[in-house]
Amino acid sequence: MTNQRNAELCEKSRAEIKSLRAYQPGKPIDELAREFGLNADDIVKLASNENPIGPSKKAIAAMEKEARELTRYPDGNGFDLKQALCKKLSVGSVIIAPENITLGNGSSDILDFIVKCFVAKGDEVVFSQHAFAIYGLVTKIQGGECNVVPAKNYGHDLDAMAKAISDKTRLVFVTNPNNPTGTWLTQAEIAEFMAKVPSDVVVVLDEAYFEYVNEAEYANGLTLISNYSNLVVTRTFSKAYGLASLRVGYGISSPEVADLMNRVRPPFNVNSFALAAAIATLNDTDYVAESKSVNDAGMVYLTQSFDQLGLPYVPSVGNFISFEIPLVVNITAVEVDKKLLAVGVIVRPIANYEMPNHLRVSIGTQAENETFIAALIKILADARS
Numbered sequence: 001m002t003n004q005r006n007a008e009l010c011e012k013s014r015a016e017i018k019s020l021r022a023y024q025p026g027k028p029i030d031e032l033a034r035e036f037g038l039n040a041d042d043i044v045k046l047a048s049n050e051n052p053i054g055p056s057k058k059a060i061a062a063m064e065k066e067a068r069e070l071t072r073y074p075d076g077n078g079f080d081l082k083q084a085l086c087k088k089l090s091v092g093s094v095i096i097a098p099e100n101i102t103l104g105n106g107s108s109d110i111l112d113f114i115v116k117c118f119v120a121k122g123d124e125v126v127f128s129q130h131a132f133a134i135y136g137l138v139t140k141i142q143g144g145e146c147n148v149v150p151a152k153n154y155g156h157d158l159d160a161m162a163k164a165i166s167d168k169t170r171l172v173f174v175t176n177p178n179n180p181t182g183t184w185l186t187q188a189e190i191a192e193f194m195a196k197v198p199s200d201v202v203v204v205l206d207e208a209y210f211e212y213v214n215e216a217e218y219a220n221g222l223t224l225i226s227n228y229s230n231l232v233v234t235r236t237f238s239k240a241y242g243l244a245s246l247r248v249g250y251g252i253s254s255p256e257v258a259d260l261m262n263r264v265r266p267p268f269n270v271n272s273f274a275l276a277a278a279i280a281t282l283n284d285t286d287y288v289a290e291s292k293s294v295n296d297a298g299m300v301y302l303t304q305s306f307d308q309l310g311l312p313y314v315p316s317v318g319n320f321i322s323f324e325i326p327l328v329v330n331i332t333a334v335e336v337d338k339k340l341l342a343v344g345v346i347v348r349p350i351a352n353y354e355m356p357n358h359l360r361v362s363i364g365t366q367a368e369n370e371t372f373i374a375a376l377i378k379i380l381a382d383a384r385s
């Protein structure tokens with residue numbers, strides 16, 4: 001009887017929600033430990049592009065201090081974090097003021113706010129094939145339509161994306177570098193694209209992996225904020241800043257668009273631990289430098305290993321890399337993933353990103369990378385014999 005009533009009630013939910021499926025995160029370590037009877041300490045998780053070196057010690061100290069204030073609501077306007085961001089981000093001709101900043105419970109929050117502000121039922125949102133799953137999810141929740149533009153060499157085809165914009169288009173997502181492919185766009189490419197986009201169409205430039213990129217030509221979206229009132233740049237503390245668990249990210253935009261986003265932002269969406277830890281890590285330049293150098297070394301090690309194993313991969317500038325299990329190795333990507341899980345290595349299958357023959361591995365510590373490669377070598381050798 002209850003089940004029947006539950007089903008009847010759910011039938012009344014909005015059609016947009018009924019057709020959705022919940023976002024599939026990377027498998028948590030404890031879940032795998034339970035399933036396979038493994039020791040959680042022996043499990044290597046390289047599935048969610050998390051920072052492998054542990055949090056900044058300064059972040060932990062800041063949180064310990066904050067713990068004494070647990071009874072108070074956090075600063076709903078994030079005054080101190082905004083001040084710290086303005087100081088950090090205002091470089092050269094770029095001037096960022098608190099009015100340009102919207103704080104999010106992760107940068108995913110900002111992606112949700114901007115879509116809520118601009119996308120109504122039937123409006124179209126343009127993004128690339130192989131782009132971040134959240135874009136489609138937040139669009140569909142609003143009743144928007146996804147216009148997914150075929151990728152070029154696994155990366156964004158910005159010419160095709162500009163051409164895909166129609167009268168129905170309200171918003172475009174551009175990911176630089178892209179997840180899960182690690183492909184990237186230059187300053188010239190982004191500037192040329194912005195010049196083509198109508199000024200009443202919002203462009204969200206998702207720079208979640210900005211801090212990892214070493215390429216001299218890589219675009220910094222913040223340099224274009226003062227020229228384009230339709231540009232929103234998003235960044236996060238979840239990756240290079242090592243605070244994925246706390247959920248804190250931000251959007252940079254014109255003050256007018258930031259004001260719109262603040263209207264849909266839930267009150268106190270960023271908690272006091274997240275605010276304190278974000279400020280502490282932002283000022284811990286050694287921590288970010290260490291994160292980058294571990295990542296750079298891991299990228300060299302993994303790509304050399306894939307080369308030796310004859311596994312093709314998409315060259316990446318992020319903290320992850322998508323590699324292919326080619327047909328000739330006699331085992332599918334799904335099977336490799338299962339066998340990796342059985343020995344306690346979690347990577348990410350990306351069939352839902354239309355890359356069924358690839359797996360995405362996040363770059364870990366050298367020891368984690370070696371565990372992963374050793375397991376992969378054994379699985380491929382077993383498949384060949």
Ligand SMILES: *Cc1c(COP(=O)(O)O)cnc(C)c1O
Pocket residue numbers: 049105106107108109132175178179206208235236237238239244247248249
């Ligand atoms: C990880 C990631 C984010 C950031 O997510 P948070 O909500 O800030 O943790 C945003 N965009 C892309 C493409 C990502 O991979």
